[in-house]
Amino acid sequence: MDIHGTSAIVTGAASGLGAATARALADAGAHVVALDLAFDGVEPVSGVTHVSTDVTDPIQVRRAVAEAATAAPLRIAVNCAGIGPSARIVGRAGVHDFDLFAKVVSVNLVGTFTVLALAAEEMARSTELEHGQRGVVINTASIAAYDGQVGQTAYASSKGGVVSMTLPAARDLARHGIRVNTIAPGIVETPMLATVSEEYRAGLAEGVPFPQRLARPEEFALLVTQLIAHDYINGEVVRMDGALRMAPR
Template sequence: MQLQDTTAIVTGAASGLGAATAHALAEAGATVVGFDLPSSIEGAEPGEGVRLLPVDVTDPTQVEAAVAEAAGTGRPLRTVVNCAGIGPSARLLGKKGPHDLGLFAKVVQVNLLGTVHVMTLAAARIAETEPLADGARGVVVNTASIAAFDGQVGQAAYAASKGGVVGLTLPAARDLAQHGIRVNTVCPGIVETPMLATVSEEFRAGLAAGVPFPQRLGRPEEFADLVLTLVRHDYLNGETIRMDGALRMAPR
């Protein structure tokens, strides 16, 4: 799938993995429309070739309107990358009692349903484009986490939501095959994102020490590079790929 003179949607595009991916796609020649919450967009510097729209991915009406705007750039919509997500920590039964069920639902709404909303509504638009070689029309790359496989203490909601994204990958690829749309998922390990910027250097060093090799934290640019590989490689479909330096998370 060539990116030059096409349109790409990236969710969570104002920072972290999403921002790095949006920048990489724009550098490759795509017109990038980034979705993020208004509070996240405020003060963000998306860079050349990236336009940010205020979108709550849990609201299908907002998503549908934003996807329509992205599809109307004059360049065919070919790529969708779902990076939007949240990861609050809480045990199913902690010192303060049972897990806040509203919080659990919110994590699933953002991480899993948000991914479904954007993928499904964008796929409907991609399916309207002219097919390329082999009938290809587009590609979706979703973001899960190694927590989908190695969920730690306090990650029940997060792991469940990301496990849902992993489980969605193959059936989504099969559902969308008739429309020439591929679906793949990336499961990052511990990556240097704004969420880690608030912790001490000592804590970060401890996290890095647990990674077999390379013994450091992942970089958003490496995630973006993997996304571009998945977009460009037309025979990669229905795949879930870990990007974690061979890390397997301990219980805590």
């Protein structure tokens, strides 16, 4: 599918994977509506409209979807919003915080489904393109869905849900000409990693078989554009991890 002349929604777009994806789609000629809780201090980007949105709130998401569809047909939705706090099931402070577990699942899984469903609803109204296609949704999981580490029970559960949702979502939406794919990144250079030492970052990179470095947000964005362009990839989860398999800790 051609990106140029479409509208796209990107969540988690104030930084990291979402910001890089929003820029890449805008550079390819899409009108991008970038969603995040807040955009304080985020520099404006040509072709990108910032809309403060809680992805777990269907009313706010529906409003953002409607705004995206006013500029051009909504054909693309990319879910990058997510949180990843760490906590053991039973730790020194006691049992895992139940509200924290629910919040991680709410943002990472329920938020992803909310955006997917409401974006697909809008896409289904659009004019058919070649072979009946109308749009594509790309979700973000994590290799933690497969190789969850100590302290990642909530995070791995939420991302495992995103992985499991991919195929049935693609099957559900096939009748509307909407593809659904998921990217499962490994360790990516995000603002969170910018706060740790170079020595720690080097240690993370050493665990990656090849290329022996951390992934870059721009590489995630490139994969997004490639999945959009490849009309026959559907219902697929693509690991972007340099062949990394995470150790227990």
